[in-house]
Amino acid sequence: MTTLLEIEGLGITFGGLRAVNDVSFSVNPGEIVSVIGPNGAGKTTLFNMISGVYMPGAGKVRLNGEDVTGMSPHLLARRGMSRTFQNLQIFQQMSVLENAIAGYHLQESGSVLADLLNLPSSRRRAAEAREGAMKLLARVDLDRAAEREAGNLSYGSLKRLEIARALALSPKVLLLDEPAAGCNAVETEEIDHLIAEVAASGVAILLVEHDMKMVMRISNNIVVLDHGEKIAQGDPATVSRNSAVIAAYLGTEAAHADG
Numbered sequence: 001m002t003t004l005l006e007i008e009g010l011g012i013t014f015g016g017l018r019a020v021n022d023v024s025f026s027v028n029p030g031e032i033v034s035v036i037g038p039n040g041a042g043k044t045t046l047f048n049m050i051s052g053v054y055m056p057g058a059g060k061v062r063l064n065g066e067d068v069t070g071m072s073p074h075l076l077a078r079r080g081m082s083r084t085f086q087n088l089q090i091f092q093q094m095s096v097l098e099n100a101i102a103g104y105h106l107q108e109s110g111s112v113l114a115d116l117l118n119l120p121s122s123r124r125r126a127a128e129a130r131e132g133a134m135k136l137l138a139r140v141d142l143d144r145a146a147e148r149e150a151g152n153l154s155y156g157s158l159k160r161l162e163i164a165r166a167l168a169l170s171p172k173v174l175l176l177d178e179p180a181a182g183c184n185a186v187e188t189e190e191i192d193h194l195i196a197e198v199a200a201s202g203v204a205i206l207l208v209e210h211d212m213k214m215v216m217r218i219s220n221n222i223v224v225l226d227h228g229e230k231i232a233q234g235d236p237a238t239v240s241r242n243s244a245v246i247a248a249y250l251g252t253e254a255a256h257a258d259g
């Protein structure tokens, strides 16, 4: 199977601290890979290197075989990599539909002048974005809320709206940073289904998530980080039995109990 996202020997140091060291793994089309690990293990830093927020100190990121290491997020988006953020990036005062439409702006190549003059090309693009956004909203079960102000949505709906917006660019790879954070059990299950449905459509999904039950339910493969190092990788059953993984998690619990 073709590897869509390939991470090879990725590492970064912050003022002497090795936040991530020599991490390698890959994600295939239709696969859900989760990155887990105790607090401070390096998950967000790894995500930020893959998605072009941080320039890695070492290693390579390949997207569809092309070296995209350190490429800026908007160029990555054009090449088929989209992401969501741990903290919601929704425009609360805008409507649900306008938020979904915003997802299309990265893709647009039309000129600002054409938009200002309201040329047919610009009107056509706007109509296409609106139509596409409505389809996306239907996919995440928010089409009936299209005209509502986003700030009035439940937390779970906001998380789904964020995923819809990331899907606007028809990504081949989708990076989800804590998609279920702050959600209740029902909302988490809705997000589970959505992620599984997106993966089934052939998208490669990389996810950072603290909700272990969710991770164990939906992942095909799990990468475990501790102190910036990959300490284990495998399917949910294998990883949950791994003694290094158990020790890493018990270690943090013991540290919390001591503190």
Ligand SMILES: Nc1ncnc2c1ncn2[C@@H]1O[C@H](COP(=O)(O)OP(=O)(O)OP(=O)(O)O)[C@@H](O)[C@H]1O
Binding pocket: 014, 017, 019, 037, 038, 039, 040, 041, 042, 043, 044, 045, 046
């Ligand atoms: N910009 C930065 N500058 C300096 N140190 C950083 C920076 N970002 C992260 N770190 C450090 O790198 C290590 C890894 O942090 P990171 O946030 O990636 O962990 P994490 O696994 O995402 O944690 P959490 O589960 O708490 O979100 C931590 O020791 C953190 O303090």
